[in-house]
Amino acid sequence: MFRKVFRFWIVYGTRRTFIKVMGRLRKPIDIRLFINPIYVLFPPKKEIGIIGAGQFAFATISYFILTSRYGRIKAVYDIDKMNAESLGRAYKAKVYTNFSKLIKDVDIVYIASNHASHSSYSIEALNNNKVVYCEKPVSVDFKQLKNLHNVVKTKESKFYCGYNRPHSPIIKLVKEQYGEVLRSNPLTLSCYVRGHDIPAEHWYRNPGEGTRVCGNLGHWIDLFVSLIWERIEQISLFKLVIVSSDDCIPDDNATLLITTNIGDLFSVTISSRYEPFEGIDESINLQVDKLNLKIDDFRAAKINCDSNLRKFKFRHKNVGHKNAINQPFEQIQIRNYKEYFFSSYLTIAFAEMIKSSETKIEIQSNQIVEFFK
Secondary structure: OHHHHHHHHHHHOHHHHHHHHHHHHOOOOOOHHHHOHHHHHOOOOEEEEEEOOOHHHHHHHHHHHHHHOOEEEEEEEOOOHHHHHHHHHHHOOEEEOOHHHHHHHOOEEEEOOOHHHHHHHHHHHHHOOOEEEEOOOOOOOHHHHHHHHHHHOOOHHHEEEOOOHHHOHHHHHHHHHOHHHHHHOOOEEEEEEEOOOOOOOOHHHOHHHOHHHHHHHHHHHHHHHHHHHHHHHHOOEEEEEEEEOOOOOOOOOEEEEEEEOOOOEEEEEEEOOOOOOOOOEEEEEEEEOOEEEEEEOOOEEEEEEOOEEEEEEOOOOOOOHHHHHOHHHHOOOOOOHHHHHHHHHHHHHHHHHHHHOOOEEEEEHHHHHHHOO
């Protein structure tokens, strides 16, 4: 246990490691003073409700809300009462037994419940004119995606999504400083992910939760979409391929591939043959014309462009959680909501392939456009 905590301290720093440990222990103490005393002395005015009180809500969403000082966690709801009560004690939030009542009583709703419930909670909160931050995935099937989009398109400034890699400092830097290269050339994006070893009885394995594609791999599909978004209208065809090592568990130890009619190549490989000691670990390689980017678990990166080499070393791992979670406070639509839904469409298409045992499909771009009309 001590060895793992020490390694987490190296990767995440003191405060995040502390809160990750507390999220596992769920001790009945007020942890706000340990993380941000100013938050306790001068509580922000914006009132936040959290739906879903699992480890991610406790140790990531709540942590960045607490350290940002933009909003106050007022309310929490979870179908698991013990989870809700432990998060409520830690952040001095009221525990609700009715999520509809919670939605009405706060300004901003953060949704981090089981995946299949994200769309319905988001729709209810948006229909109550609340600002919504929905963790990924926004939907787990096409019916949910269509219903949610019909609401979001009328309230686009109020909906934010937890796909975080495009919000990471290194990806933001690449898009800002090498935007012309990205807009003008096809890319090759290769992602290798060492994921958690998820047991068969885990709720992720429930077919109704969207498979591991929606649960995990959507992050890297969304990263691909964010990098091609400014030239998305040039693309008329997407070819999707799945290569699995075990047909009985087709969404584990597998590679997902996307190619486009203008030469883009995207791949993401997930390997979960053994539980990673420090959590999910990833390597990302991007080549676009003269631009080459290598990311080592978002702790280090190299950019080589036209023989100019730049090296980056980050003090702590930063996959973009802070910037993504703080979107509702900024009230700035950093990413067009249509990006979320486009990447969600491709993600769900892969999930449906897993369920139907298909390995290859083609999707016309106008098919996606028509879907969202």
